[in-house]
Every structure is written in C-alpha cells, then in structure tokens.
Amino acid sequence: MNEFKVDLSNCDIEPIHILGKIQSHGFLVAINNKTQVISYISENVNLLIKDKAQNYIGKTFETLEQQIDFNISGAHLTINQLVTIGSNGREPEINNPLYLEINKIPYYLIVTLSGEDKLLEFEPIDSDLKTDLNHTIGRSMSGILSAKNLDSMLQITADEIKKIINYDRVMVYKFSEEGHGKILAEAKIDILDPFLGLHYPASDIPKQARELYKRNLTRIIADVNSVDSSILALPDHQPLNLTHSNLRAVSPIHIQYLRNMGVVSSFSISLISGGELWGLIVCHNYKPRFINYKAREASKLLGQVLSSALEHRQGEEDSEIFLSYNENVNDLIDYLEKDDDVTVALTASKISLKDVTAATGVALIFEGKITTVGITPSEKQIEEIADWLKINMSETIYHTHRFPQIYLPAVNYCHSASGLLACSLSKELGEFILWFKPEQINQISWAGNPEKALEKGKDGIMQLNPRKSFESWTDIVKNTSGRWNRAEVSAVINLREHITYIIIRKANEIRRLNELLKQSAEELNIFSYTVTHDLRTPLSAIKSYSELLLINNKSIDEQAKKVLTRITACADKMALLIKEILNYSNLGKADIEVHNLEMNVMINMIKTDVLEGLQPQNIEFEIGETPSIVGDSNLINQVFTNLISNAVKYSSKSNPSKVSINGVKKGEDVIYTITDNGIGIDDKYHNLVFDLFKRMDNVKDFEGTGVGLAIVKRIMEKHNGKVWFESKLELGTKFYLSFKCPH
Amino acid sequence: MLNTDIFFVEDDTDFAYIMETAVQELTEPTSLQIIDNGKEAISILHQLAEIKQKPKLILLDLNLPGISGIEILKEIRDNIYLRYVPVVLFSTSAEPKDIKLSLQFGANAYVTKPSSYLDLIICLQSFSDFWLHQNACLN
Numbered sequence: 034m035n036e037f038k039v040d041l042s043n044c045d046i047e048p049i050h051i052l053g054k055i056q057s058h059g060f061l062v063a064i065n066n067k068t069q070v071i072s073y074i075s076e077n078v079n080l081l082i083k084d085k086a087q088n089y090i091g092k093t094f095e096t097l098e099q100q101i102d103f104n105i106s107g108a109h110l111t112i113n114q115l116v117t118i119g120s121n122g123r124e125p126e127i128n129n130p131l132y133l134e135i136n137k138i139p140y141y142l143i144v145t146l147s148g149e150d151k152l153l154e155f156e157p158i159d160s161d162l163k164t165d166l167n168h169t170i171g172r173s174m175s176g177i178l179s180a181k182n183l184d185s186m187l188q189i190t191a192d193e194i195k196k197i198i199n200y201d202r203v204m205v206y207k208f209s210e211e212g213h214g215k216i217l218a219e220a221k222i223d224i225l226d227p228f229l230g231l232h233y234p235a236s237d238i239p240k241q242a243r244e245l246y247k248r249n250l251t252r253i254i255a256d257v258n259s260v261d262s263s264i265l266a267l268p269d270h271q272p273l274n275l276t277h278s279n280l281r282a283v284s285p286i287h288i289q290y291l292r293n294m295g296v297v298s299s300f301s302i303s304l305i306s307g308g309e310l311w312g313l314i315v316c317h318n319y320k321p322r323f324i325n326y327k328a329r330e331a332s333k334l335l336g337q338v339l340s341s342a343l344e345h346r347q348g349e350e351d352s353e354i355f356l357s358y359n360e361n362v363n364d365l366i367d368y369l370e371k372d373d374d375v376t377v378a379l380t381a382s383k384i385s386l387k388d389v390t391a392a393t394g395v396a397l398i399f400e401g402k403i404t405t406v407g408i409t410p411s412e413k414q415i416e417e418i419a420d421w422l423k424i425n426m427s428e429t430i431y432h433t434h435r436f437p438q439i440y441l442p443a444v445n446y447c448h449s450a451s452g453l454l455a456c457s458l459s460k461e462l463g464e465f466i467l468w469f470k471p472e473q474i475n476q477i478s479w480a481g482n483p484e485k486a487l488e489k490g491k492d493g494i495m496q497l498n499p500r501k502s503f504e505s506w507t508d509i510v511k512n513t514s515g516r517w518n519r520a521e522v523s524a525v526i527n528l529r530e531h532i533t534y535i536i537i538r539k540a541n542e543i544r545r546l547n548e549l550l551k552q553s554a555e556e557l558n559i560f561s562y563t564v565t566h567d568l569r570t571p572l573s574a575i576k577s578y579s580e581l582l583l584i585n586n587k588s589i590d591e592q593a594k595k596v597l598t599r600i601t602a603c604a605d606k607m608a609l610l611i612k613e614i615l616n617y618s619n620l621g622k623a624d625i626e627v628h629n630l631e632m633n634v635m636i637n638m639i640k641t642d643v644l645e646g647l648q649p650q651n652i653e654f655e656i657g658e659t660p661s662i663v664g665d666s667n668l669i670n671q672v673f674t675n676l677i678s679n680a681v682k683y684s685s686k687s688n689p690s691k692v693s694i695n696g697v698k699k700g701e702d703v704i705y706t707i708t709d710n711g712i713g714i715d716d717k718y719h720n721l722v723f724d725l726f727k728r729m730d731n732v733k734d735f736e737g738t739g740v741g742l743a744i745v746k747r748i749m750e751k752h753n754g755k756v757w758f759e760s761k762l763e764l765g766t767k768f769y770l771s772f773k774c775p776h
Numbered sequence: 777m778l779n780t781d782i783f784f785v786e787d788d789t790d791f792a793y794i795m796e797t798a799v800q801e802l803t804e805p806t807s808l809q810i811i812d813n814g815k816e817a818i819s820i821l822h823q824l825a826e827i828k829q830k831p832k833l834i835l836l837d838l839n840l841p842g843i844s845g846i847e848i849l850k851e852i853r854d855n856i857y858l859r860y861v862p863v864v865l866f867s868t869s870a871e872p873k874d875i876k877l878s879l880q881f882g883a884n885a886y887v888t889k890p891s892s893y894l895d896l897i898i899c900l901q902s903f904s905d906f907w908l909h910q911n912a913c914l915n
Contacts, residue, residue, distance in 0.1 A: 562869070566839055569868045573891035574790035580893035581797055601892075608891055 053272050054261040054282035061280055063150040064094050072150050073273045077262035087265050103135045130326040141326045145277040154280050158325055170331050174338050183346045187218035190339045194332055195220035198324050200316035207312035243310050248276055250303040251333045254283050256321035257291050298322040302336035306343045358524035361388040366531045380404045389528055390521035392468035399464050409469050410446040419463050422455050431455045437512035447472045452514025456529050470514035561618045564611055576604035613740035620747045625665035633659040636694055643678045649685050657695030662703050662772040668748045675741040676707045676768050682735050684711030703772045710765040781807045781908055783831035785817040787840050801897045802904050814843025818851050825857040833907040838867035853882040860914045862907055
C-alpha cells in the first residue's frame, strides 16, 4: 500500500501522515460515514477478536461489533450507537474519550474524523500514570501563569509536565526562525545528563512533521521497539490519512533518531504562538511508557495554557527589551549633548554604543579614529569592513546574521563577527558604527551515543542519524550569528538620527567659527594694510613737518629744536614698530621659497650691515663654521639679522663685546649658535622671550620693539626648524637655530 | 597751467604741502601740479591732452578715494596723446601685489614714499635728475 522508501535525500517529503501503519498498543477501525462499512482496519485487531482483520474489510461495523465482548459502563448501547450519539455526526472529539471494556479490559475509544471516514481508535486505559489529574492540573496552570518571566514560565511548565506524566526527561524546545531548535527549559531525573541549552538542527523535525504538530497537538510514541501494525484498506482506497490519529505510526527515521539517543518512549506537546509552531514540549523516557488519553489531554491543556501565555509574554519581553535599548539610546543622547567629543560620549561611559543592541562588541569609526567596546575584529579588519561598506552599503542601516558568507574575509574572524549591524554616519568620510555578534555555534554533546555505528536496517532506509544531522546543522549555523531583531534595529535607527543631528549641529558650529575666523583674518589683513598706509602717512607727515621746521626756520631756539628732534625720534620709533608688525603679519601669508643657502656669504653681509647700523664700540666678532642650509633666503636672512643685531645690541655695554656665530652638522640637522656676552635674559622670562611685544625689564635702554624674536620663531616654524636659547643674567645669551638638512 | 614738470595726484593735504615745500629745495626750478582726487585728475589730463600739453612726469598716489592710482594709470595708457608720458606710482605701501599691478598696467616705476622730509628732498632730486633731465621723452 505504501511504497515510499525514505532516505537522506527525501526524508522531508516522506508522507508521514499516510504511512499506512499504527503503533501496536491500540487498534484502529475506520467506518465510512455514508455506507457504515469498515473501510480501514488495523491488522492487530486479531488480538481482540481472534479473527483475521481482513475478514471485516467492507463489512458493516455491526459485524465486527458482534465478535467483541464489550461493556460500555453498564449501558446497553452498541459502539455504533455510542459513536453516533457522541459525535452527532460532526464533532466526534467532543465526547472523547469513551470508556469501554473489551474482554473485561478497559479501553478508551477515541473518535476522530478523516475525510469520509470516522476513525475509531481503541487505546488501553491502563496508564503508567497514577496521579489524580483533576487535582493537580489547576495548580500547575496557576504555577505557569504566575511566572515572572518567559524563562521561568518555561521552566515551571517543564516541571509541572514532569510531575503530571512523570517521564524521565521533559524539555521545552523552541524553534528558531530557520527551524533550528534550542532547549530552553528542562526537568529530568537526576541521573541523566542535562540537555538544557543544546541545539538541534531543523532537519531533526522535517517540515511535514511540523505541519502535523500544528494540527495534532500531542504525539505519543509508546515504545520505539514495538512492531507497528499495518492498516488494511478497501481495494482501490487511498491510504488512510492519519493526521488526527493518536495511534499513527512513526517514521522509521524518527524511530532511529530516538534509538540513537537511547530514548525508548517519547511524548510531545505542541506550543503554538501566533498560529505558528513556536516550539515543543518534548518528553523522553528511557523505558517503554504509555500514558492514556486523559493524561495526554491534561498535558495538552498545559501546553495550550503555555502557548497562549507565550504570545503575551513574548510581546511583553520584546517591549521590555525594546524599552531598555531605547533607555540606553536616551542615555547616549544625553552624553552627546553634554560632551563635545562624540567618540568619548558614545564609548567611554558605563552605557555605551554596545548597549543599544544585544551585540557583544561595537566599533565606532569617527573622525579618522576607530574606537571599540567589547569583542570586535582587529582595527585593521574593521578598517577593511568599513572600506567594503563604503562601496557596498546602499542604505544607512545594514544588517546580516551571516556576515562571513557575504563578506568572505570575515570567515577569519567569524567568532567575533558572524553578525554585523552597520550604521553609516557619513559614507563619504567612511564613518560608521559597527555592531558585532559572535558565531552562535555551540558544541553539543549528545545524549546516548551519537558516535554509535549506523545500524543499517534490512530495508536500507536507516541512513540518517543524529550525529550526521548534527554535522549538517553545524554547517548551516557556521558563520552565523543570532539574528538582529526589530528592537535592535529600531534602537540603532533612533540613535543614528540623534548622532547625525548632533554631528551636523557641531559641524555647523565649526563652520560658523571658521567663517568668523576667516572674517577676522580678513580684518587682520585690512588692518595690516591700514597700518602700512593710513598710519604711516600721518606719521611721515609728523616727521617731515618737524624736519621742515628744523631746516627752514632759522629763528627757533635750542629748546624748540630739542622738542622737534624728539618728535622726529618718536616718529621714527613708531615707524619701526609699524614696520615690524607688518613684517610679522606678512609672515603668515608668505609662501616660502626654499633654496640651498650659502651661509658664509649671507652671515658676512649681515655682519657688515649690522655693524654699520649699530656702530658698536670695541667688539670682537667671530664667524666660525658656516654649513649651508635650506630655506627661504629673505626669511633666513631676517632670522640671522634679528639674532645678530640683538647679540651686538645687548652686548654693547660689555667690554669688549663678544659675538660669535658657529654652525655644526649634527646627523640630519644643522645647528647654528649665535652667542654674545651681553646682559642675558632673566630665568623668569624664559617662557616669554618669543612672545610678541614682550620685552625684558633689563633692555629698557636698548632700542627694540619686542617683535624681532617672535618673527624669528615664526620663520623657524615655517621652516620646520627650531629655535631655543641658553642664557645667564649679566653673562650673555646663546641662541640655537636648528634646521633640517636637505636630503 | 603751462609747462607742468610734475603732475601729482595726491589726496593727503599734508603730504601735498610737504611735497610743495620740498620741490622748492630742488637744484633746478621745477613746476609741480597737485590734484587731490582721481576724478578731477582724469578730467584735467584729458583737457591737457586736448590742448596738447604733456606733463614731463606723472606721479600717482596709489590709494585715492574713489578712483585709484591704477585707474588713472589705465586712463593715461589708453590716451593716445598721454600714452608715453612717464608715470611713477608713489605710495606708502610696498606691497608686492601693488607693485606688480602697477607695473602690469604700464607704470614706469614704483617708488615708496620716503617717511622723512630730508629723504623726500633726496628722492625728488633724483626724480628731477632722472625723469626730468636724463630720461628721453617723446615731447
């Protein structure tokens, strides 16, 4: 009747609802609703009637009934009457189970519909369960419903089911979106190894089995070692659909699967949430075990209670997670508002970017810097990911739970980054936030003996074993992380909005400051120009008028002459100051033109100029080595001129005044020293020497503006060189100039 | 208005006065005409061109209110009659870009104004010596 052969390649299309067999602890008879004849009958009915089952195919049910010595609770009713009354033709399940005795043995009769047929299943009433269900079930329910969270609800359910049906192991098993299973709660006898937390591949429970689990909410396999009983059918009849059957035989693959795990008897209850199979309560026993219909129904009820609570709880927990992510987002926004440094705000506090998702690590790539929290790939790997995202990310948010399968280099660090949630802050600048989830693979130690050699059945169909399916599962989940859920993604979207807003606001602030800076630089330029022109013009007029008076007016007295000379001197001093300020401010704009400079020539010329200008008395001027340097001839000339004239000026009161210049090549650098034996610089002014307009209190008698050394410093900086000095009050000063050598 | 030696456009009355005084110190008697704004300078220069009278040297202050020294320079170089008159830009500023611009538009020289009366006399003396006596003109 059923020619289907199962092997690895087709086990997920095995027609398990029409296997044509039942488990042999009960009997099955199907009666056609219209003709009232027996259309299907299980072979093992012969145990009941001591006659061959096939003799009753096509006969009326009365024919069979007459052969059975049965007693229905003392009522003088036939089975046929009982079923008809109970079912009212349409919903026979309502009165299930019907109690009856056959040959003095009590049975439950369970009636269901299958197409045009009414299924009569006779099951032993003699359960391995002695508990008074009515007493315990209410308490179990309130226990389940009082659980504080989902995890404890599942655990309480496992415990309560264990109490009611007393299997060796009761597990609550949840399906992932891909159909893989994970054991979330477990109640077991002590001697068994725990399975809690273990994963099972989707292939362990094929698609069509899941369909059945959705429609028929409990499933018992009393003894994997019992021999199934075939179902006989009327000639030309389709195989009987056993979807709603309680006795339906089990796929040989599933039997093998259980055997490999050492499980002898199993019972499962479906958990449905949102119309989908959420999971299963799976009960295993290591010896044959049968629980009767009433016990199964009680368990089913608990399953349904859990199912409806699940939906509610799951929603509640989702929104709790949602709220907690968003609370963290709000904290981060607060930090961002308070801290100018975006990176510090997002990564340095107790709540960080990591806490807006269930990621185990996060990387922030911002302003050319990578900052990580938690477990992440290396900086270089993160850089490469960012480069890849720059090209491949089209939206502002991208997430995957199998990153290494999309971006191959990630295979090398799948343990830290099998899941990626990327949020781009600025794609152009390559600024991203990357959240990482680790590979979710867990090594599973199987109960029983997974390594056990495959026992190939005579029919050659026992090819699949749990070990193999485990391997196939690891292949599937390799390089895969837990999924990114809605709460995580929406928290990230929310956070991104705020970060970009704050970045833009800060960028605008910088732009505004830039604008101000530009404006003031422009003003400074205008100012310099004003200084040159508008200040110099009246100044030279003042000077010229004084001179004019002095030259052309022969009648003015000595006193007036002295005043006019002072006016001219003041005008000169002011003109010098203006010139120096201009020089200094012009340095900012000037581009330097570097050449190889013959310093010997330059220094000698400067010496001549300075000595001519300052006319020092009694000076010993010494020029030592003068290695050539690279620089802008005018600017370097200014540096040496300023320092040499300072040296001459400030040593002019020493007798004799000694000034020496010397250059040495030192590795990559050329260092010049300009030494004098002048008045020196007080220690307390050491940090002020190069500041604009700063003059020491011991130089009052010397002419100067306080700009010269500031110019020197600025020019040296423009040449990537350095200037510093050593000085002792009253003993003299030694200035150092260090230039980078040309290559 | 006849036979102007130096035609000087200068808005600063102080400097103009000092110039007038300084010119009198020159070894050769020199006539100096000072105009204090660009607009008037241009109109006078056009009148001079019409009556075929060329100054021997035109001195232009760079920074003038309204029309600048460079604008006047352009007018001079655009005028067929005045085109070859030597023009010297005479300014307090020694900004390279000002110098470059002046020369680009055809100034014969760019001289920074001396800030002292004595220096100014020396400067004017050299103007006189060179531009009024040594320089070959198309007069």
